[in-house]
Amino acid sequence: MAQVLPAERDLRRVIGDGDGVPDGEVEGLSEQDLLELHRWLVLLRTYDERSVVYHRQGRIGTYAIYWNHEAMQAGSVYALEREDWIFPSYRESAIALLRGMPASTILSWWRGHPAGWWDPRDWNVASICVPIATHVPHAAGLAWGKKLRGERTCAIAYFGDGATSEGSFHEGANFAGVMRAPLVLFCNNNQWAISTPVSAQTAADTLADKAVGYGIPGVRVDGGDVLAVYEATREAVTRARAGGGPTMIEALTYRVAPHATADDPSAYIDPQRVEEEKQHECLGRYEAYLRRLGLLSDEAAEAVRVEAAELMRTGIAEAEAEPPPDPGLVFENAYADPPPSLAADLADLRRILGAPSA
């Protein structure tokens, strides 16, 4: 077995600050790639900002905001191939947009409508995991199962800093290490689990340090730097495909929005720190980088925003056009072969509702 080095401590960065820190570049990314990454960031940002508005308008339910997490999502997915599997948590609810899933599907999910169901095989995107870290073993199992079949597919599991305290994270990471499963464990460390700071989650210096215990490489990356995220994920995926097993990536960022629309962070978070962090949000940093390279014009940036806004207008219109779900759906889909009692329950419910029987 390859010797596993201590996890990296320094944050990997590519994007400079336009001042003393120079810009780097990622080998192999064309101008077209750089602009496509920008399009992805804008798409995710627009989805998130519109969703907060839709929530306030009562058009979707409680929503988990991911503002300033877009670079981690876009950068990592850009390093994958279409056949690779994505296991999102609720913080990555819209990540399948990057694979072409209609916005209406995800909006329907947040509207609590069955039109928010999808077949994971259509997008190679697993269902959104609502409990914390319990999808990490799924990603490990999928990656291991694909490897057993001799396929070259990888998997990536997204989870937050709080998730690293969960037993499921440990069991999934350990399984993946033992099975040398082609898996990327992607931790978006936004430093807050609702009101609990990362210092109250672990006594470890860094979350990437945990990788050492699983016998896998651990790296740290600036989570607001889409190019550094891309590069680190590409390296992890390349290693995984070559049979090198899993990698843990700790991407460091800061949660500048509430945990979700139902949360009021004023009770626990320093608003001044939030304002400072907002000045370095990931989309603005990337746009400044592209402008320094002369790759992004005002017109091009506007065109991308218009496209994303239109996609959201269409998405919410389609989601709202979904007819109310039939109560019969309550009894469907849990079993391929349901117990007979469910049919009796449905008949009874229809009788009471006065609806025509199916």
Added chain:
Amino acid sequence: MHWSTNTGVGLVAELTLVEAINDAFHVELGRDANVMVMGEDVGRAGGVFRATAGLLDRFGPERCVDTPLAEAGILGSAVGLCMAGWRPVCEMQYDAFSYPCLDQLITHVGRYRWRTGGAMEFPLVVRMPYGGGVRAPELHDDSPEAYYVHTPGVKVAIPSTPSDAKGLLAAAIRDPDPVVVLEPKLHYRTMRGEVPEGEHVVPLGQARVAREGSDVTLVAYGAMVPLAEQAAEELEGEASAEVLDIRTLKPLDEDALLASAAKTGRVVIVQEAPRTAGYGAELAAILAEKAMLDLQGPVLRVTGYDVPYPYWQLEDAYMPSVERVVDAVRKLLEF
């Protein structure tokens, strides 16, 4: 093992209950290359009860996998294996060691198909030895079926004979839905019976009349079935007791339960697990809802008590016994 012909129907073998389970594995892994077995000590050791003996040698380490000691990791990665097209059979080494896997079972295994609008199937099996009476240390004796039965999206079967142990496991492996199979470890090696050779499937959802009777029905499953049969023998000359082996707790063969209740008019439910909110309460509720006018007296339960399973020098006092079942039947006859 001794092979003989079964009155011309096919070959049968005289097997212990755990040998029958092992036989089911050999047949089902041989039949379907997507079936794999995973768990703690299932490979090199062949399982602590040897239920998976010989599978590693015959099918290789990719289809008979010694896993890390992590029940949630076993079941959680089995969910992912299903997504990759496998049909994993997960062994939980003991009843009470299965509790860490309940997180995965409740939050994902029973929900994932539903969550995909019925698009994806999760044809996995969780199997484990369960139950007491084996003079074992703490937490090797539990009857956890109620936790599993209560979880939507999951089916549950408990065999009581070697033949059913093979046939129900085969049905579970072939089923498109997640199935939990609890195996009465008390009878793993103490019970022998005729088991059909080769493919043998006992469909889920069908109860079995283990013994015909006309005055009272003893409803049981797993290790309580032979106990109920002994009680029925004890009652001979006093009352004619029918023994109904539920076999599949979910989906329940309600017709068989109601038919037997209608036939005898009296029901005693025998359950090893603690009484409160146990599976027997569900059976009693169904009888109250649907068999009221067939019954000549109250539905009685003989169960474990609402206490932690005792240390083994006390376990005989905890376990339902022939005496307790006979006592319940006498009370009911006098009602």
